[in-house]
Amino acid sequence: MPQTRLHLRGPKQDLEQIYALLDQGLEEEGLPLAIMEISEDEDIWEVSVYADGDADGAEGKMRALLHSLGEIPAISREELPDIDWVSHSLEGLHAVRAGRFFVHGAHDRDEKRPGEIGVHIEAGQAFGTGHHGTTSGCLETIEQVMRRENPRNALDLGTGSAVLAIAMAKLSHIPVLATDIDPIATRVAAENVRLNQVAGRVETVTAPGFHHRIFSQRGPFDLIVANILARPLMGLAPQMARHLASGGSAILSGILDRQRNNVVAAYVNQGFRHVSTIHREGWVTIHLKR
Ligand SMILES: C[S@@+](CC[C@H](N)C(=O)[O-])C[C@H]1O[C@@H](n2cnc3c(N)ncnc32)[C@H](O)[C@@H]1O
Incomplete structure (x- = not known):
């Protein structure tokens, strides 16, 4: 419709x-x-x-x-429009490996290797097929952080296709809240969550930033992942601090190399400490702890 x-x-x-x-x-x-x-x-x-x-x-x-x-x-x-307006068609696009994650469409699901965690995403109306440097940077950092810290719950803010939320729910069987400002993205995210059979663990909600009561109901979160853009991420720093559990981790992306220091500074101001940064194709993914 x-x-x-x-x-x-x-x-x-x-x-x-x-x-x-x-x-x-x-x-x-x-x-x-x-x-x-x-x-x-x-x-x-x-x-x-x-x-x-x-x-x-x-x-x-x-x-x-x-x-x-x-x-x-x-x-x-x-x-x-009712059609693929963000669309990057996955037709002809190869699957993506990031850490243990294998992000693929229907046509290359058989290429999954033993020990890999498959995330099935058909390209469509929401961002996040794993091809972008920010998504793959988040996937790699998620694997490292989850292995080390065993979070009890997680938030994927700006979920798009839900690729990161699905990856977290598959890697560790924890509840994940997946939110997006765009209701079309949330709808696509819910479809992908069902496709990947993690509907019991991943909840999808439309919300701009932290403007929704669901965050207080489900939080505080041991792990928050947000692949948005530098400016909104800096604006969200105080609320990020409020909704992240003490000792928890935030993984931020959608940040250009040159914007990294400003984003880190905004979060240090809110009591975060920088742990690591990885660089992919001009973009950075930052891991911070509180
Ligand atoms: C770059 S995409 C990331 C998608 C996916 N998480 C990934 O890593 O591939 C950014 C997503 O954040 C959403 N977004 C942008 N600003 C937002 C905000 N203030 N609150 C919630 N979602 C937002 C967009 O609608 C979009 O779906």
């Missing part, structure tokens, strides 16, 4: 108020919501509501809820 993104923009203060109002008011409808920064310099933020099918109905409900604020900000629409 085609999906419509209804979105409005404004300064952070207004948008946080709008987000809180819509979050509460639309809870029963089950419409996913997201808030994100568009421009730090100009103080522009954006709230999005994702409607399946009845976009007019969803917009009507938004307007009714926003009525109490007086002037209603303009609500724009974006029709989200």
Whole structure:
């Protein structure tokens, strides 16, 4: 079913108020919501509501809820395509080995070697087939950290295809929370979780950053993996510290070589200590402990 993104923009203060109002008011409808920064310099933020099918109905409900604020900000629409819009087709792409993990599509599952852990991902509408340096960097670091630390639970923030969440749940039979700001990614993640038969251990939820009560319900986490981008990762540092168990590990990626020091500094400020960095194709994956 085609999906419509209804979105409005404004300064952070207004948008946080709008987000809180819509979050509460639309809870029963089950419409996913997201808030994100568009421009730090100009103080522009954006709230999005994702409607399946009845976009007019969803917009009507938004307007009714926003009525109490007086002037209603303009609500724009974006029709989200129903097809592979992020798509990197896996057709013809080779499988990827990272540490003990073997990330593959249906056509090369037989190439899995003894002792390897298979993660079956068909390329589609969410990022994460294992080909990107950030994903493979995370997979390698996950294997090292999990072997050494035996975490009791884990969070994969910005899960995309759920490749990292599935890898963690297969390597060690622990509960994993997999979240993404993008409801389409969350849907794909849930499909991949079922395909890999780890639905009993991996829970998928749509949430921007740590804006959802599920994090307090399932946390604190012994291991948090977040392959997003340097700027949002720096912004999330205080909440990362709050949701990571004492002595726990954070694995961060989506960071360019030149951004590494700033990201490490933001986390050291929050009481983290840097353990290791690995470099892959211009990207870094950082392991930090608290
Ligand atoms: C680079 S992909 C990583 C996918 C997968 N974890 C991997 O390692 O291959 C980043 C994902 O993070 C999501 N994302 C970006 N900003 C986010 C935020 N603030 N909160 C939650 N998810 C976010 C995107 O929608 C996207 O699916």
